[in-house]
Amino acid sequence: MTEMRKSNSISYLPVHQMPTQYREPYILTGYREPCSTCKSCLRSLIRASNETLNVWTHFLPIIYFLNRAIQFYSNNDSGCFEFQYYPFMPNYIGIIFYHLASSIAHLFCSMSIKYRHTCFYIDYSGICIYAMGAGITYYNLYVLPNAPTNNYPLSQIAFTILSFGVSLSVCLVSCISRHYWRSTGAVIRTGAFAINLIFNTSPSLWLFWQNQLPSATHLVRQWSWYVAAITAYVFKIPEKFAPGKFDVIGHSHQWFHVFLSLGTVEQINSLEFDVNACRPKYMPSDAPSFFITIGSMMLAILLNALIVSICSYKLARHAKMD
Numbered sequence: 001m002t003e004m005r006k007s008n009s010i011s012y013l014p015v016h017q018m019p020t021q022y023r024e025p026y027i028l029t030g031y032r033e034p035c036s037t038c039k040s041c042l043r044s045l046i047r048a049s050n051e052t053l054n055v056w057t058h059f060l061p062i063i064y065f066l067n068r069a070i071q072f073y074s075n076n077d078s079g080c081f082e083f084q085y086y087p088f089m090p091n092y093i094g095i096i097f098y099h100l101a102s103s104i105a106h107l108f109c110s111m112s113i114k115y116r117h118t119c120f121y122i123d124y125s126g127i128c129i130y131a132m133g134a135g136i137t138y139y140n141l142y143v144l145p146n147a148p149t150n151n152y153p154l155s156q157i158a159f160t161i162l163s164f165g166v167s168l169s170v171c172l173v174s175c176i177s178r179h180y181w182r183s184t185g186a187v188i189r190t191g192a193f194a195i196n197l198i199f200n201t202s203p204s205l206w207l208f209w210q211n212q213l214p215s216a217t218h219l220v221r222q223w224s225w226y227v228a229a230i231t232a233y234v235f236k237i238p239e240k241f242a243p244g245k246f247d248v249i250g251h252s253h254q255w256f257h258v259f260l261s262l263g264t265v266e267q268i269n270s271l272e273f274d275v276n277a278c279r280p281k282y283m284p285s286d287a288p289s290f291f292i293t294i295g296s297m298m299l300a301i302l303l304n305a306l307i308v309s310i311c312s313y314k315l316a317r318h319a320k321m322d
């Protein structure tokens, strides 16, 4: 694998001047130079390339979601230090994490090919951390004692082991898919992320299936946005129908980001609606502890970081051997 000369410039190139690993299907212009420096990537934030809006469409929602989290906790007397509200923090952390990971990935992905792969490993790990955070929150809200139904088929220990197992496997498979299944990688990753999210939010889907979910309307809207996001991403809509016309504004990856964030807004609406409708009132003795909730989330972040580090290390070793 040959490293190209570092470039500080931010001139933009057409697709035929780009190495194949940097090309996006049906995007013909607006590529930043491969092997850009960190500085030129930062400068490209305010210059219109085919990645600029990919960064902003996931960076700006961070402000919105931080505000939602602050509002949620400030509306409750004891805020995030009240044990009743520990279980909701992993979901907010996961949401911020996946938006931030995605913004960083798209901002710096025009650096060397090694950095490009690592950027997207971080992006995939962000989605897996989000799913794991959702899993912790959903189980504690919808299944634990005093919730409206307790017939969800998995115990907390079984759910937690499966959640970690599924999410970490998805993170690993997604990273590997960039190298071994390049032609079908996007479809494999989308399927894997969908399975991961469906499993981790299954406590609410279980209630929905039994017609017992107070926030059913929000849940339907949430998944409709996710289906729209997957459709745009997998079928490359709209650029597939007019290659070159949506290079900078309006291509499928931007719609993918926007629809995902809108789905996440509905997810928060759904959870906050159900907090009032069916939140379990924990006794101090059986309340989920700080360690079980936020501690699990920290462990999820650490394990995902470990997978990203191992994949990046393998990549660097492979590059040295080439």
Ligand SMILES: [Zn+2]
Pocket (backbone or CB within 6 Å): 054, 102, 106, 253, 257
């Ligand atoms: Zn993205």
